[in-house]
Amino acid sequence: MRFTTLLSTALLSVGLTTTAFAAEKNGAQIAHSCTMCHGDNGISKMPGTPSLAGQPEIYLVSQLKQFRDGQRHHEQMNVIAKTLTNDDIEKVAAWFAEFEIELKKR
Numbered sequence: 001m002r003f004t005t006l007l008s009t010a011l012l013s014v015g016l017t018t019t020a021f022a023a024e025k026n027g028a029q030i031a032h033s034c035t036m037c038h039g040d041n042g043i044s045k046m047p048g049t050p051s052l053a054g055q056p057e058i059y060l061v062s063q064l065k066q067f068r069d070g071q072r073h074h075e076q077m078n079v080i081a082k083t084l085t086n087d088d089i090e091k092v093a094a095w096f097a098e099f100e101i102e103l104k105k106r
Contacts, residue, residue, distance in 0.1 A: 027095025030088050033080065042096045054101035060093035 031042065034052065038044050042052035052060065066072035067081035068089070084092070 025088070025091070027091035027093075030084070030092040031095050034092070037076070041099060051101075052096040053099035055096060057093045057097035060096055061089055064089045064093065 031052075034042065037046060037049050038052050039046070039049075042054075044051040063072065064081050064084060065086075067074060067077040068084055070078060072078075081089075
């Protein structure tokens with residue numbers, strides 16, 4: 001009986017943990033909302049909108065936190081960043097920083 005109770009508790013715990021991880025967003029999912037302005041994979045095609053792909057992670061974290069906390073001002077970015085947690089910011093910054101950008105002369 002004790003073994004059955006322990007096994008049931010362990011299975012329930014694993015199930016809850018798996019569900020919690022599945023609900024958590026990763027950097028690519030969070031960055032999806034950035035694509036409208038910053039382009040697919042963070043490569044902007046809009047004049048005046050910076051590309052995020054390949055930027056250093058520490059820089060992106062700093063900028064997003066400044067937008068979120070109102071230290072840096074941009075009408076759309078302040079609203080968007082306000083919804084991000086520190087964890088969200090770290091994940092999205094890490095995701096954009098993973099891209100390697102190669103410049104070529106025409």
